[in-house]
């Protein structure tokens with residue numbers, strides 16, 4: 012350890028002192044949780060990602076012995092109050108010229124670089140060196156600092172004995188909640204099942220994520236095995252396999268794309284590298300052109316589409332990001348999924364609404380939002396491909412038909428069992444109702460009387476999901492490993508509800524297409540178990556993709572990990 016730190020004085024990349032760069036600007040970022048953080052990001056997103064305060068390359072690989080440990084974070088909190096709060100502020104929001112540590116750059120750099128900087132202090136001496144504190148205490152401080160954004164280090168799980176199961180009565184069929192969401196359970200909701208608006212009150216039931224209890228593990232159908240593939244990630248979201256079998260993940264809060272390679276005997280990647288950093292809430296990932304030899308990796312940042320030159324085998328971007336197109340952004344839904352049409356001529360970009368239910372007629376900020384936009388691959392010729400889609404947070408092509416599908420978060424505030432979220436094949440120029448209508452000719456009471464001419468145009472989607480379950484990524488199963496009946500089916504995440512009295516979602520579902528390319532409206536729970544009997548949640552599935560060996564990989568931004576589900580037979 013001492014040698015590593017001494018190494019730091021041989022500054023390897025003098026030009027990387029990011030703070031000396033003139034092109035820094037603050038960017039206001041909004042997390043899905045509604046939590047607002049001030050993060051500094053360079054405009055040019057130059058590559059390679061700059062190290063923290065000229066930290067030597069070796070610093071990033073210093074291992075935090077306490078990562079994710081609640082007790083160490085608490086000890087760090089006490090040390091922080093004693094040594095750091097006077098300058099950085101009690102809530103680490105910064106004071107005067109002294110930088111914030113909560114919701115700040117510290118959150119997106121490796122633990123080792125923060126440790127290195129705390130140990131050494133700044134060159135000017137304005138930030139003192141803390142080398143006199145025992146090494147253990149410096150790591151506790153780092154562990155604490157990392158809790159100050161989106162709570163990646165979690166409150167301890169409740170003890171099994173103290174857990175009181177939820178006692179609410181079951182929801183009226185066909186609606187459901189987590190108590191009845193188990194692998195193999197089949198659900199089907201039709202437009203005829205919908206209750207009237209406000210049949211139940213609008214709940215405020217956002218999850219405070221707890222640490223995974225030792226005996227909790229995701230549950231899959233019989234014959235499937237669930238392994239922990241990776242953990243300690245910074246909000247892992249969309250996941251895709253590159254044509255050569257490497258696995259790429261957007262770590263949205265970390266502002267980076269990570270690449271994994273290989274598979275160890277216990278189901279973990281053999282290599283993990285940051286492909287690119289300094290991105291602005293990256294989410295969508297697409298290799299282009301299609302086929303075995305892509306030239307580019309496109310990324311959907313929250314405010315733009317960027318692309319990196321890519322060649323098979325690259326685990327690190329070989330050059331700077333190229334800006335392709337600006338996207339509408341600001342408040343509200345921040346995820347931007349992207350996918351190319353089969354012919355490669357169109358880049359589809361999903362842009363969710365800025366609000367729950369504001370009227371675009373009178374709210375300028377909703378222009379070109381709640382839409383699936385289309386561009387030429389060079390970012391030119393923006394057009395609206397389909398509209399009235401409140402938050403299309405997942406896009407995918409059926410590889411057999413080339414049909415575009417999307418997963419959509421519908422509106423809140425109308426009660427537990429309204430409005431269904433959905434998965435649907437997207438029709439060109441299709442209008443899906445938001446904000447005036449939903450599920451065909453149902454008018455939103457908050458916009459009563461508006462746009463009667465659109466009533467007949469509103470498309471009822473193919474698969475209605477339990478309202479508020481919050482589907483995110485969807486993927487067509489293309490592996491050979493799962494039994495034949497799964498081939499070509501859709502897997503999708505349900506990130507989980509906040510606007511429902513008893514939680515729903517927090518699972519991976521399967522939408523059977525019965526080898527027809529069409530959905531019949533029903534869907535099946537595939538991976539569950541992220542909610543404890545007392546209603547607290549420890550995990551939230553987001554991304555899903557087929558791995559090279561045909562296993563399914565599922566990202567989880569509750570436990571900040573990735574799960575691997577493989578078929579092992581009876």
Ligand code: HEC
Pocket residue numbers: 030091094095096097098099108109110111112115116117125128129133134135137138139141152
């Ligand atoms: C005397 C005031 C002072 C005290 C006490 C202090 N700091 Fe700092 N800290 C600073 C200043 C000033 C900077 C900015 C230095 C620079 O950028 O050159 C800074 C920067 C930092 C940074 C880098 C932030 C960034 O985004 O660049 C970290 C991390 C940090 N301090 C952690 C700590 C910790 C942990 C403690 C307590 C053990 C602590 N500081 C105590 C003044 C202080």
